[in-house]
C-alpha cells in the first residue's frame with residue numbers, strides 16, 4: 001500500500017479571484033479519501049467570452065474520484081464559493097454541508113432557477129464539528145461581507161489544516177459574525193500544520209474600516225438627502241442592508257426593495273434571524289406614492305449589470321422606480337475589476353438625469369470583506385502555521401501574501417496554481433503531482449469545455465462577420481443559376497462605394513470560371529477555390545477576412 005499522505009489541490013480560485021474549489025486528500029494511492037471545500041463560479045467578461053454567462057471549474061478529476069469523496073463543505077454563500085453547485089453537484093452526488101444561512105440562500109437560489117434539480121444540503125450549526133472520516137471539520141465563524149462565513153479547521157491523522165475561506169476582522173459588525181480569535185488561537189496552541197488563506201487584499205496596508213463606520217456614513221448621507229435616495233450594494237451583504245434600514249428609520253423614511261436578488265436575500269435573512277428587529281420593508285409598488293423625502297430604494301445592480309434594477313432606473317426604463325434631478329444614489333460597493341465600463345455607464349446615465357451619485361471614491365460607504373495586511377499578520381500570529389499557502393487571489397496577491405508570511409517567520413511558504421497537487425505531510429510541503437483542472441463555460445443551458453471551438457468561432461464572427469455562398473452546378477460543370485451570396489456583419493459598401501455583395505459575387509464567378517472544367521464537377525474543389533477567392537477579395541477592400549461558407553449543389 002502506498003504511504004499515507006495529506007495533500008491539497010486547488011481546482012479553482014488560485015491565481016484568480018472567483019471559481020473557488022479546493023480538495024484535501026488523506027491516504028495513499030487509490031485509497032485516498034477526498035474532502036471538497038466550496039464549488040464556485042466566475043463571471044465572464046462579455047467582450048472576451050461572447051454569449052457565455054458563467055465560468056465553472058472543470059471537475060472531471062472529482063467525477064472520476066467520486067466514490068472516494070467524503071463530502072463537500074461550503075464556507076459561505078457567495079457565488080464564487082457555491083455558484084457552480086446547481087450545475088455540477090448532479091455530476092458528483094456527494095453529501096453537502098453548509099451552515100443555516102448559506103443553506104437557505106442556496107435553496108432560494110436553486111428555486112429561482114427553472115428546472116434546477118433538487119439538491120439536499122445537510123445543515124451544520126455555527127461553530128460545530130463535522131466528522132467525515134478520516135477528516136474532522138470544525139466550523140470557525142469569521143467576519144465577511146455576508147452572514148455566516150466560516151474558516152474550517154480540517155483535522156487529519158497527519159495534521160491540522162486551517163482553510164480560512166473569505167474573512168476579515170471587524171470588531172463591530174452589524175449582524176455578521178466576529179472573527180473567532182479565541183478558537184483560532186486555541187488551534188495555534190494545539191499546533192497547525194498548514195494555513196490556506198485568503199489573499200484578496202494582500203496588497204493593501206493596514207486594516208479595513210468596520211461595518212459600523214460605514215453605517216454611520218450611510219446614516220448621514222440618507223439624513224441629509226434633499227429628495228429621494230437609492231442605495232445599491234451587493235445583494236447578499238446583509239450588514240449593509242441593515243445599515244440602510246437603520247439609516248432610513250432614523251431619517252423617517254421607508255425602505256423599498258428593488259431587484260429580485262435583493263428580495264431573495266432579505267427573505268432568507270428574515271427567516272434565519274439576521275434582520276430581527278428591522279422594520280418591514282415596502283414592496284416596489286409603494287415607491288410611486290411615497291413622497292420623495294419618505295423613501296429609500298435599496299437596489300440591485302452595484303456592478304452595472306444591465307438587467308439589474310439600477311441600470312434600468314438609470315435608463316429610465318424601470319416599471320416602478322424613477323429617479324431624477326435632486327435625487328441621490330449611493331454606491332455602497334466596490335467595482336469588481338472587469339465591471340468598470342458597465343458601472344460607469346450606469347453612473348453616467350444617472351448623472352445625465354441630474355441625479356447626485358456618491359461612491360467610495362469620496363465617502364466611506366464601502367469596506368471590503370477581505371483581510372488587509374495587518375489582519376493577515378494577526379491570522380498568522382493566532383494560527384502559527386508551519387506551512388502557509390496563499391489562495392483566493394491573482395498572482396500578485398498570492399506573491400504579496402507569500403512575502404508577508406515569510407517576513408512573519410512562517411517556516412514554509414508555498415505558492416501553487418490551480419491543478420497542482422501539494423503534499424502537506426509527511427515531509428516538507430511540495431508540489432508533487434498535477435490533477436486535471438481547468439474551466440468550463442456555461443453557454444445558455446449547456447456546459448462547454450473552455451477549449452472547445454464554440455466561443456473562439458463566436459469571437460471571430462463578432463470581429464469579421466460571415467459570408468455564405470450557395471451554388472448549383474450541373475453534372476457537366478456549368479453554373480445552373482446565378483450563385484446566391486449573403487453577407488452578415490460585413491459593411492455594405494467598400495471605401496469607394498462599391499457594394500461588398502457584388503464584389504463577393506464577382507469573386508465567386510471568377511474563381512469558378514478559372515477552374516478547369518473537370519474540376520468544376522468536384523464540389524470540394526469548387527468550395528475551396530471560391531472560399532479563398534471571396535475571402536481575398538473582401539480582405540483586399542476591408543483589411544479583414546470574414547468566415548466564408550460555400551455550399552455547392554450538383555444538379
Ligand SMILES: [Zn+2]
Nearest residue numbers: 078080081166
Ligand atoms: Zn470569495
Ligand SMILES: [Zn+2]
Nearest residue numbers: 076078144166
Ligand atoms: Zn466571499
